[in-house]
Amino acid sequence: MKEKLFEQIAEAVIDGATSQVVSLVNEAVSKEIPVGEILNDALIAGMNEVGALFKDGEMFVPEVLVSAKALQAGIDIIRPALVEAGVKAAGRIVTVTVEGDLHDIGIKLVGMMLEGAGFEVINIGVDKPAKEIIEKVKELKPNILGMSAMLTTTMANMKDVVEMLREEGLLEEIKVMIGGAPTSPMYAEKIGGHYSADASEAVVIAKQLLGMA
Amino acid sequence: MARKRVAKERKVLNGGFYKPLTEEGISHIHNTSMEVFEQVGVKIAYKPVLDLWKKAGAEVDEKNMIAKIDRNLVMKCVEMAPKEITLCGRDPKYDLILSGTRTHMGTGGTALNILDIHTGERRSSNIRDVAAAARVVDACDDIEFFVITCFPCELQKPVVDVNRFYAAINNTSKHVMGGVYTVDGIRKLARMAELIAGSKDAFKARPFMSMITCIMSPLLLDKDYTALMETACLMGIPLATPCAPMAGSTSPGTLAGTLVQMNVEALSGIITTQLLNPGHPTLYSVVPTTTDLRTGAFCFGSVEMGMMNAAAAQVARRYNLPIYNTAGPSESKVPDAQSAYEPAINVLLSAMAGANYIHDAAGLLESGLTISLQTYVIDNDIAGMARRVLAGIEIDPDKLALDCIKRVGPGGNYLGDEHTTAHMRDEFFYPVLADRKPRMVWEAEGKLNAEERARLLAINYLENHKPLAVDPEIDSQIRREIPEMLTETGKVYGE
Numbered sequence: 001m002k003e004k005l006f007e008q009i010a011e012a013v014i015d016g017a018t019s020q021v022v023s024l025v026n027e028a029v030s031k032e033i034p035v036g037e038i039l040n041d042a043l044i045a046g047m048n049e050v051g052a053l054f055k056d057g058e059m060f061v062p063e064v065l066v067s068a069k070a071l072q073a074g075i076d077i078i079r080p081a082l083v084e085a086g087v088k089a090a091g092r093i094v095t096v097t098v099e100g101d102l103h104d105i106g107i108k109l110v111g112m113m114l115e116g117a118g119f120e121v122i123n124i125g126v127d128k129p130a131k132e133i134i135e136k137v138k139e140l141k142p143n144i145l146g147m148s149a150m151l152t153t154t155m156a157n158m159k160d161v162v163e164m165l166r167e168e169g170l171l172e173e174i175k176v177m178i179g180g181a182p183t184s185p186m187y188a189e190k191i192g193g194h195y196s197a198d199a200s201e202a203v204v205i206a207k208q209l210l211g212m213a
Numbered sequence: 214m215a216r217k218r219v220a221k222e223r224k225v226l227n228g229g230f231y232k233p234l235t236e237e238g239i240s241h242i243h244n245t246s247m248e249v250f251e252q253v254g255v256k257i258a259y260k261p262v263l264d265l266w267k268k269a270g271a272e273v274d275e276k277n278m279i280a281k282i283d284r285n286l287v288m289k290c291v292e293m294a295p296k297e298i299t300l301c302g303r304d305p306k307y308d309l310i311l312s313g314t315r316t317h318m319g320t321g322g323t324a325l326n327i328l329d330i331h332t333g334e335r336r337s338s339n340i341r342d343v344a345a346a347a348r349v350v351d352a353c354d355d356i357e358f359f360v361i362t363c364f365p366c367e368l369q370k371p372v373v374d375v376n377r378f379y380a381a382i383n384n385t386s387k388h389v390m391g392g393v394y395t396v397d398g399i400r401k402l403a404r405m406a407e408l409i410a411g412s413k414d415a416f417k418a419r420p421f422m423s424m425i426t427c428i429m430s431p432l433l434l435d436k437d438y439t440a441l442m443e444t445a446c447l448m449g450i451p452l453a454t455p456c457a458p459m460a461g462s463t464s465p466g467t468l469a470g471t472l473v474q475m476n477v478e479a480l481s482g483i484i485t486t487q488l489l490n491p492g493h494p495t496l497y498s499v500v501p502t503t504t505d506l507r508t509g510a511f512c513f514g515s516v517e518m519g520m521m522n523a524a525a526a527q528v529a530r531r532y533n534l535p536i537y538n539t540a541g542p543s544e545s546k547v548p549d550a551q552s553a554y555e556p557a558i559n560v561l562l563s564a565m566a567g568a569n570y571i572h573d574a575a576g577l578l579e580s581g582l583t584i585s586l587q588t589y590v591i592d593n594d595i596a597g598m599a600r601r602v603l604a605g606i607e608i609d610p611d612k613l614a615l616d617c618i619k620r621v622g623p624g625g626n627y628l629g630d631e632h633t634t635a636h637m638r639d640e641f642f643y644p645v646l647a648d649r650k651p652r653m654v655w656e657a658e659g660k661l662n663a664e665e666r667a668r669l670l671a672i673n674y675l676e677n678h679k680p681l682a683v684d685p686e687i688d689s690q691i692r693r694e695i696p697e698m699l700t701e702t703g704k705v706y707g708e
Contacts, residue, residue: 016634060637065629105626112629185653197651 002033006042009074013046014053016066021074035081039118043074047116054200061109061199068116090118091143091210093177096133097126098157103150106180106199110146113199114206130161137170143210144175146202147193152182159191166192175209177202223306223357226603228567229314233524239531242469246476247284254281255432255481259439265488282484290484296533298494300358300451300570301419303409304386304681308419309358311496311535314526314567316603318560318596319358320350320589321539321573321581323392327363328547328578328585330671335546335583338363340380342584345675345705346576347384349586352674353575353593354645355600360425360572361391362584372697374398375405378422379683379691382409383703386681390423390453390572396444399424401695403448408691409683413449420494423451428478430458434485442482446489453537453570454482457500459511460521466506468521475501475521476528483534496537496570497529513542513573513580514555522559523566530567538568541592542577548588548664552578557595564599586675587667594644601642612636646670675705 005028012020021043028038050067053059059067075082093114095107104126111121124136137145145165149155158178165171176193179202188195194209196202234242254272256279257263263280267273269290271280297312309317327338330345346362361381368376373394381389393399402422410416426442429435434442445452456478458464460471479497486495501521503512512518522538529536540559545552556574563571575592576584617632627633646667648655655661661669682703683691692698 060634062628062630062633062637066631066634069629105628108626109628197653 002031002037005031005033006037006045009038009042010046010049013043013067013070013074014050016063016070018070018073021070022077025074025077029078029081035078035085036087038078039075039082039087043071044118047071047118050116051200051203064116065109065112068112071116089120090212091206092120092122092140093144093146093206094136094140094142095121095123095146095148096128096136097148097150098133098154098161099127099129100157101149101151101154102126103180104148106150107146107148110148110179110196110199110202113203114146117203117207119206130157130164133161134164134168134170137165137174138168142174144177144206146177146179148178149180149182155180155182155187158183158193162191162193177205177209224600224604225310226316226600227314228316228526228563228565228603229530230567231523231562231565232527233520233566234527238469239527242472242476242528243531245473246480247287249432249473249477250282250284250287250480252281253432254279255434255477256280257434257439257485258436259434259443262434262439262443262485262489266484269488287480287484290487291480291532291534293487293491294483294534295492295494296535298451298496298535299420300388300390300423301421302358302387303382303421305419307357307387309388309570311569313530313569315569316564316567316571317357317569318541318564318571318574318599319356319360319387320346320362320575321360321541321577322362322364322584324363324577324579324582324584325366326579326583328583328587330586330668330675333547337366338584339367340365340376340699340702341705343377343380344384344703345586346584346589347381347389348678348680348705349589349671349674350575351385351387351680352678353589355593355597356387356575356589357596358388358390358570358572359385361389362576368699370394371397372699375401375695375697376699376702378402379405379698380702382422383682383688384680384705388421388423390425392425392427393441393445396440399441399444399448399450401697403450405691405695406450408687408694417449420451423453423494425453425455425498428454428456428482430456430463430478431474432477432481434481439485442485443489446486446493446495449490449493451494451496452482452486453496453498453572454479454486455498455500455537455539456482457502459502459504460517461504461506462509464501466504468517468524471501471503472521472524472528475499475525479525479529480532497525497532497534498537499525500539500573501525502539510544511580512544513577514544514551514559516558519559519562522568522571523562526563526566526568529569535569537570537572538563539573540564540568540571541574541595542581544580546579546583548578548585548591548667552588553591553595553663556592557598560592560595561599561602564603586671587664590646590667590670590674591663594646597642597644 464471540563541556543552543555
């Protein structure tokens with residue numbers, strides 16, 4: 001019985017049917033199914049299938065985002081119970097576009113894909129100086145800091161941020177991911193970050209960094 | 214939990230907005246053509262058809278077998294011809310309704326060589342290549358019909374017709390058209406068609422195959438081809454009767470002059486078939502090409518060819534006749550930049566002109582002498598882009614997206630909006646072959662160029678695509694009744 005319901009929830013996530021996800025998750029909660037199971041065996045299971053379909057070219061980016069929204073609607077219902085039960089989010093990721101750069105469609109896309117994979121994502125905006133980024137990191141204590149730059153001229157600011165993180169001793173605690181048109185794996189390695197070529201690769205890298213894959 | 218993508222319904226696409234000729238220009242071509250009919254005439258080197266023209270009112274020079282007819286008789290015959298012709302696929306989703314500015318693109322022939330898909334070497338084509346080309350084309354969504362693309366060089370002429378058509382039909386459920394070589398072959402093909410369709414009437418109602426019999430330039434209905442035309446016509450098989458004037462050598466060295474002669478030749482095919490069998494489904498069929506007068510070389514991919522084939526669509530519409538025209542071969546010997554840019558320009562011009570049945574639109578290299586399976590895959594993307602152009606930019610309140618723009622607002626993004634999801638599959642063409650990956654991924658996958666990716670896709674189609682084969686019971690009946698059908702006919706290499 002439980003399995004049937006999980007399958008329906010997963011299917012609704014794949015279809016991006018938010019209202020259906022909400023009613024099915026409510027039904028599961030009312031049947032007193034453990035929230036950890038609802039999260040992992042129904043909601044995340046559906047999102048994993050979305051990831052597979054996306055990789056095969058069957059689903060497009062906008063559909064993945066709609067599924068991610070449906071997933072979030074489901075998680076919102078069980079969040080209090082999850083906290084109570086001690087079930088944690090996959091990890092917290094802070095995303096930002098570095099100083100001098102106003103481009104953010106890429107980092108937003110990455111953020112939505114990460115959310116879809118069960119991460120908590122906080123975007124702190126565009127054109128942020130290194131100092132401000134460090135303050136936010138201290139305040140929000142993410143597992144990962146994700147930085148984006150669209151221009152070769154602004155890319156160098158990523159290096160400054162990483163330097164400052166090192167000086168503050170924060171690099172022990174968090175991982176750094178970078179991306180954007182001018183960046184490369186070589187550059188990432190040079191400054192002490194991790195590169196991903198696109199949003200779906202970012203999800204894979206984030207999972208690897210947090211030992212989930 | 215894997216979900217299947219719902220097959221998209223095939224859209225009816227219309228061209229007709231590229232018009233290289235003015236209305237006045239079309240009239241001049243028409244009037245000059247009529248003067249050619251009246252003052253020069255056409256040579257009909259096949260007595261029964263020459264007699265038929267004479268009986269209808271042509272002024273015939275028996276000694277030189279030349280028939281001159283006046284414009285009223287020309288137009289009377291044009292009037293008898295169907296204004297709309299449906300060429301069916303064995304699978305109805307591939308039916309082609311040819312009329313007005315409706316536009317479809319497909320393959321053409323008949324090459325004598327193929328670039329081997331594994332070695333890249335050019336070799337003589339054989340019956341398995343006929344099947345292989347059909348199978349690859351069956352898997353190429355934007356190539357909409359299959360004109361048999363190569364000749365089985367190992368076979369004797371008397372057995373070519375049945376084997377060639379059957380090899381193709383077994384590997385694609387798209388419409389199959391092909392050149393024919395013997396009168397006996399046409400008769401056997403008619404019987405084969407009857408068996409596959411279920412009956413003669415069933416075939417007539419849904420003709421899934423059709424034939425090509427040529428007219429020679431300049432102005433010659435040759436003895437053999439015209440006899441084939443007669444047989445196919447009497448068997449009720451839809452026909453294309455193409456003429457292939459080469460500007461500067463077998464037609465005048467001007468585009469206008471070539472269009473005039475082409476029009477006379479194309480209309481001669483219409484006249485002949487209508488006199489043989491009034492109402493016979495015959496396409497106004499043309500292959501106007503050029504000659505490179507620097508060397509005398511035949512040009513199958515010149516830009517003037519693209520312009521003339523587009524103009525031909527306008528001329529055919531002047532008579533309300535569905536048109537078979539030509540665009541897409543290249544002079545290049547291998548799949549390369551030239552083999553892509555020549556078809557890209559020519560196919561797009563013909564499509565935008567609204568030609569109904571654009572043949573040769575995929576796979577032909579070396580001025581039509583050689584095919585290449587990977588070139589079908591490349592040309593499939595070209596056809597897809599041309600089809601997208603025809604679909605146009607739709608304007609309606611939903612497409613104008615005011616509500617959507619309100620929802621997303623300044624600084625937002627459209628990726629996650631329902632409006633994007635609702636339109637994304639239909640609004641954009643998604644190429645099968647084109648590389649749009651990040652450099653990293655492209656490098657990791659081996660830095661493959663388009664030719665190599667196309668080659669791998671073609672191999673994939675050959676090995677994995679499952680076309681709708683002929684029912685096994687009908688297959689054995691065909692093989693019983695037509696003993697010259699070879700065991701290997703219908704198979705590709707390794708089968």
